[in-house]
Amino acid sequence: MSHDVINDIRSGRTALGIELGSTRIKAVLVGKDHEPIASGSHEWENSYVNQMWTYSLDEIWKGLQESYRDMASDVKRRYGISVQTIGAIGISGMMHGYMVFDESGELLTPFRTWRNNITEQASAELSELFGFHIPQRWSIAHLYQAILNGEEHVARIRYQTTLAGYIHWKLTGRKALGVGEASGVFPIDMHTRDYHGAMIKQFDGLIAPRDLPWQLTDILPQVLVAGDNAGALTEEGAKLLDAAGELQAGIPLCPPEGDAGTGMVATNSVAPRTGNVSAGTSVFAMVVLEKExxxxxxxxxxxxxxxxxxxxxxxxxxxxxxxxxxVGLFGQFAKAMGMETDSAALYGTLYNQALQGDPDCGGLLAYGYLSGEHMTHFEEGRPLFVRSSGSNFNLANFMRVHLFTALGALKIGMDILLKQEGVRLDEILGHGGLFKTEGVGQQIMAAALDVPVSVMATAGEGGAWGIALLAAYMTNRSGNESFEAYLNDRVFAGKTGVTVQPDPADVAGFEAFMKRYMKGLAIERAAVDYLSE
Known part of the structure; x- marks a missing residue:
């Protein structure tokens, strides 16, 4: 096995995926069987500078190089050889945000990440103009807000892209984005798989009175789809990626993608009626639609x-x-009682208690709003636990209500899709910290969505693995082989997961809880208004 891997590395029968997340940059090298053979990472954090969440260009390149170096060191340690060539490379990153450059390629303003909720006016005006929801974090909202603000740099913009698009450009010289990443820059026309032409014209008409020296299509990257060749690593790009100077130029790169798209790939959730849900600090669900x-x-x-x-x-x-x-509070109690327990046992015990609770949590209510929540229109949050004298207050219901409320705001959005729009969803793939305790997070999610919830072992590989698979598809696909078929037949074939079906009693209990949740939002509003920070 090791000998085969060494030959694959030497001959370039590999694919490298690098994803720049908000707290970690990860590099994953896969072999011809699509399994990871080496990895590397770099921890980083955004900075709050002049009321703006950002990462400096120096931090970006240092982190990229260190994650690559860590991966290359892993190869050296495992197989005793250096990485000189790779079959294909893919770059992924956190979506949206604002990176704009002048004609000489200089960054005009510090990178504004997706975390900056500073585009409320632009978001509202564009959503009304297009008849299409433009979230504040989208790149077009950042651009239009800069125009509304009268920012001096706007007239000097010659290129706008995302973090992944920026790195791809510097590695290849190609100004391009994968369509999934591009869909968080500007709305995509489902028929052309390109920026929505009518909306482009609407935007150009909107800004025409400002007499800027560019139109939108002049400054946006080209849109490519999975399987397209998006350029090759230049001599300069090779030196930027591998500071040791061992990596050769000429390696093909797939279209750069966003972390949402690579998450879909890593969970094999790219075909209609499939979906994935990531549940951790925040929670989001993505459902592939059959129609608009x-x-x-x-x-x-x-x-x-x-x-x-x-x-x-x-x-x-x-x-x-x-x-x-x-959970941490209960851990402190256990320690105060002289009981030593590790994190896995603590979470496992408490989470499993939730499965013993009343279907509707015994009348308890909680809101885990540490920050604002756009789903329920809260600009700030206040964590709350509420009960009445008639509530069935016990440990099982206490844990159950906090697991339920963790998915309360998500359910509001998913109910729009599944109930109001009649979207069909055969199953949803779960990944993230909520699913670490076997079975519990799945059962609660299945109750919330009334859909089977599956967890696969490969889901933990993450977006860096997902973009590596996209790179591998570009170079390995046969003829007109679709990406969906490639994943099903070559990557995920034979891989099994654990599926939990929704329990009717749990589903009914979650619906009863949600009535209490919606009615109780007035309590959350009062807490936000009273407990000002």
Missing amino acids: LSKAYEEIDLVTTPTGSLVAMAHSNNCSSDLNEW
């Missing part, structure tokens, strides 16, 4: 898969953070 929705919804974002299929995304800012703090 009947109208625009403020609660639903519309993006695409890396092949250009329409995806509806329901996103909640708050999920497990407050729940984790309660």
Whole structure:
């Protein structure tokens, strides 16, 4: 096995995926069987500078190089050889945000990440103009807000892209984005798999009175789909990626993608009627649609898969953070009682208690709003636990209500899709911290969505593996082989997961809880207004 891997590395029968997440940059090298053979990572954090969340260009390149170096060191340690060539490379990153450059390629303003909720006016005006929901974090909202603000740099813009698009450009010289990433820059036309032409014209008409020296298509990257060749690593790009200077130029790169798209790939959720849900600090669900929705919804974002299929995304800012703090409190109690317990045992015991609770949590109510929650229109949050004298207050119901409420805001968005729009969903793939305790998170999610929830072992590989698979598809596909078929037949064939079916009693209990949740939002509003920070 090791000998075969060494030959694959030497001959370039590999694919490398690098994803720049908000707290970690990860590099994953896969072999010809698509299994990871080496990995590397770099931890980083955004900075809050001049009221703006950002990462400096120096931090970006340092982190990229260190994650690559860590991966290359892993190869050296495992197989005793250096990485000189790779079959294909893919770059992925956190979506949206604002990176704009002048004619000499200089960054005009510090990178504004997706975290900056500073585009409320632009978001509202564009959503009304297009009849299509434009979230604040989208790149076009950042651009239009800069125009509304009268920012001096706007007239000097010659190129706008995302973090993944920027790195891809510097590695290859090619100004391009994968369609999934591009769908978080500007709305995509489902028929052309390109920016929506009518909306482009609307935007150009909107800004025409400002007499800027560019039109939108002049400054946006080209849109490509999975399987397209997006350029090759240049000599300069090779040196940027591998500071040791061992990596050769000429390696093909697939279209750069966003973390949402690579998450779909890593969970094999790119075909219609499939979906995935990521549940951790925040929670979001992505459902691949069979047709367009009947109208625009403020609660639903519309993006695409890396092949250009329409995806509806329901996103909640708050999920497990407050729940984790309660678990931590019980851990402190155990320690004070002289009981030593590790984190896995603590979570396992408490989460499994939730399965013993009343279906509707015994009348208890909680909100884990550590931050604001756009689904329920809260600009700030206040964690709350509420009960009446008639509630069935016990440990099982206490844990159950905090697991239920972690998915409360998400359910509002998913109910729009599944109930109001009649979207069909055969199953949803779960990944993230909420699912670490076997079976519990799945059962609660199945109750919330009334859909089978599956967890696969490969889901933990993450987006870096997902973009590596996209790179592998570009070079390995046969003829007209679709990406969906490639994943099903070559990557995930034979891989099994654990599926939990929704329990009717749990589903009814969650519905009863949601009536209490919606009615109790007045309590949350009072807490926000009273407990000002």
